[in-house]
Amino acid sequence: MSAAAQAETILKDVNVLGSLNDQTRKILNKDALVFLALLHRTFNGTRKALLQRRMIRQAELDKGNTPDFLPETRHIRENDAWRGAPPAPGLVDRRVEITGPTDKKMVVNALNSDVWTYMADFEDSNAPTWDNMINGQLNLYDAIRKQVDFKQGEKEYKLRTDRVLPTLICRARGWHLEEKHLTIDGEPISGSLFDFGLYFFHNARKLVETGTGPYFYLPKMESHLEARLWNDVFNLAQDYVGMPRGTIRGTVLIETILAAFEMDEIIYELRDHSSGLNCGRWDYIFSVIKRFRQNPAFCLPDRSAVTMTVPFMDAYVRLLIQTCHRRGVHAMGGMAAQIPIKTDPAANDAAMSSVRSDKLREVRAGHDGTWVAHPALAAIATSVFNEHMPTPNQLFVRREDVHVTANDLLNMNNPGKITEDGIRKNLNIGLGYMEGWLRGVGCVPINFLMEDAATAEVSRSQLWQWCRHGVSTSEGQKVDKAYALKLLREQTQELESKAPKGNKYALAARYFEGQVTGEDYAEFLTSLLYNEVTTVGPAAPASKL
Template identity: 80%
Template sequence: MASVESLLEGVQILGKINESHRKILTKEACAFLATLHRTFNTTRKHLLQRRVDRQAEIDKGVLPTFLPETKHIREDDAWRGADPAPGLVDRRVEITGPTDRKMVVNALNSDVWTYMADFEDSNSPTWDNMVNGQVNLYDAIRREIDFNLNGKDYKLRTDRPLPTLIVRPRGWHLEERHFVVDGEAISGGLFDFGLYFFHNAKRLVENGHGPYFYLPKMESHLEARLWNDVFNLAQDTVGLSRGTIRGTVLIETILAVFEMDEIIYELRQHSSGLNCGRWDYIFSVIKKFRNNSQFILPDRSAVTMTVPFMESYVKLLIKTCHRRGVHAMGGMAAQIPIKDDAEANKKAMEGVYADKLREVRAGHDGTWVAHPALAKIATDVFNKHMPTPNQIFKRREDVSVTSNDLLNMNMPGTITEEGIRKNIDIGLGYMEGWLRAVGCVPLNYLMEDAATAEVSRSQLWQWAKHGISTAEGKKITKEYNLQLLQEATERLSSKAAPGNKYQLASRYFATQITGEDYADFLTTLLYNEIVTVGSTAAKL
């Protein structure tokens, strides 16, 4: 076996390391990261190129469908995913949020069953955010996270068990440019997974739960296979049994929905089910078909979970998961309590209740909330309609979903000037926060993250690309979008605190709403602005 020192040859840390970081960025942990990179980065880059090639096919009119080469996997009734792991049998309410120290304590003190600590969509991946997040999770697992902020004590509760911890690393497309191996930036996902697993896997098992993950943004079962290979190497390296790790896959791309059986199959002994990542899924539909005038969606508010293509996605996901014996998790309630308007708050909370009622009746085994105040609503709904720890036994054999069902964009709704302005405000507001290292931004009493910002900019791009007219009769053009963006920039920046990033965000956003250039992700478009690479590498 190669020595730690030999594995560290070619490793450079280009971000600053403070004292708290040193317990995370140890020589042994960095050597483990280097091994992950050298073993899997070539495959990762190949899979990313497959995404580019597949997009070129779609642009030529080749629509996605169920894969003929994996038909035998879909039709085989014999195989199953893994039985639910300790701490993941009952997941009826999961809270999600970034990994800052306050959020970690508040989430783990919430009346929920699991907490998804998010290094991805609700996080701005500055070097400090990424490493401090690892420090916070390390401390929380060891119950060493208690702290005081502005005179207020934050302490983990001791009166009952804490929620099960699940970590969402970054997707395969993102890099961590502050950590370089042999001249290449490491995958952000491998960086997040590797540090968390290396330091905490054995302690988590001792605490009664294993190392559990949410896996984002995948577009094929081959990308799930790569994660499975990563899991096997990681477990073998530290001496844990294969199958100790569990991964729940977010089905948040239009291509992945056609490969759900195959994704569970690739992860079999590591699978803990699938999740409906609703906002990223809508983003993916717009993104993949952005050049096709047959796939133009109305205002975001009209694209509900009950429109044909979304309802088909939900039904097929639940049927697929339960057929394979794994959890089918519902989507996010992004609402924030409206403290200064009781009537508006009542209406918003009734909407949350109705959404969770739809999910549990459809057969979901659990759901997401973004704010602790929503946990009780979700819990009440699931407790009433799901008295068992889950409802995997609901096979949904009544469901039959075709390729055409998944691609059926017929729905009520129009494109309005109000919808354009909302998209601009959301996209601009989120990007401004992200550039200030804030990855989860409250806007209009909704917790907006990267997924909703992506929906906003992709709709604006597509409407301009195809010259759509609004319900008011105004043709949407490049010039029109840019005019409304300038108005929003001036309005929002004039009200914001000094040092805000609205002008910078606006310059980037302006390149994405004209129907011309289209970045693969907003996060990759903006990433250079938050990279803080030093002139020399930090010493390990």
């Protein structure tokens, strides 16, 4: 059978339901679609089985069971002999990483920033409209080839030529999300496989040519079996294009409470492709609330009181650093989400001081690098890490003093309070983020913080939890359905009154209303809202593109 005939056979029942133009076809050409079809048909069954496994585990937690380190993988945890892969080219020094979506302006600004890497995000800071996903792939394709310069009005955006650009790392969507604009055999393709597949297929060889490689951040995993699936995907992809195994590298965000009990195992599954673990702090808090939402012992206070120094967060950080360095891979710190406050110097100084303190805590704990959301924060993070980490990383900081137990990871002791102000802030953040997301914007500045899906998830999950368990605020008000809906209406009206016409606060409130009363609970806000940002049209057979 000829190659063309073989492709025709593979592309049978592969359909594009999103809008098509010359640019779309550049990314969704037949060869790329053949590769996506192979990924889907090979791995989608396993993906769905693993998602079902999450629900089974949730049912166990709902009965009051709590997780522990897995007895069946004890031999992996206790074996000191194995290691992850040595740091790959461009990933030896990662002391400051900037993160953000993949719109053209962000791509240019991020790559021009004085940082070591740029995590280009198809996940939490991106609303997955068809245009955002395809244009994001195009922007990264062009950036890798240094042809992404553009002009907006009178302003020109050009990549710097006076230095080596930051290493590019792509974050694909989590295993739970689908891409409904591309169906294979009547099913939507996994968002993870869509994002990974297109980025890898078009750019892997070029990235290696330019001295780095196809590097990824892997979000939202809940078990080492989900990491095993990624490793299988990596092996197939490399074999398919004739690339040596181990060229791909993946950094796993430990942003679920269940994954925290399987850090060793996750590195082990990815070991030839592992570039370490990252503290995904806001998603981690969200996961704790979500997975233990039926257990009143896990009620947390106002979001502002759940800092990185409370017992369960401190234990998580210490265990992550110890585990990574024991296995010879990077332990990356968390996000500084602050935005410069240009109108208030005193407030700006306080915000920047908090960034400095947070980065100082991270580098002293043993982290090898950290995240910032805004280029202006890069200098602060860099100065702190340069002073306290003069070497490219600190993998030699073994943290042998650390002994973290299951009880430590589940220790919810916290002197913080639940307040009406905290409830209103959660409502504002949730509504503000959802309204932006419904307009196709995946990261939203609110009160000089860059909020993304993770912080919105914390906000709505806390509200659900407080209603579910009928907690009382520090002011003595019982939090119930009527009270939550009353405050929701008030905050919606306030936000609507200040927003331009055509805003989507009313739609956001309708969705939020079902998520904050302690009744229905969606696994993810992004899944709940996804249909609102899809533009599914008539099926275009891939074989005809």
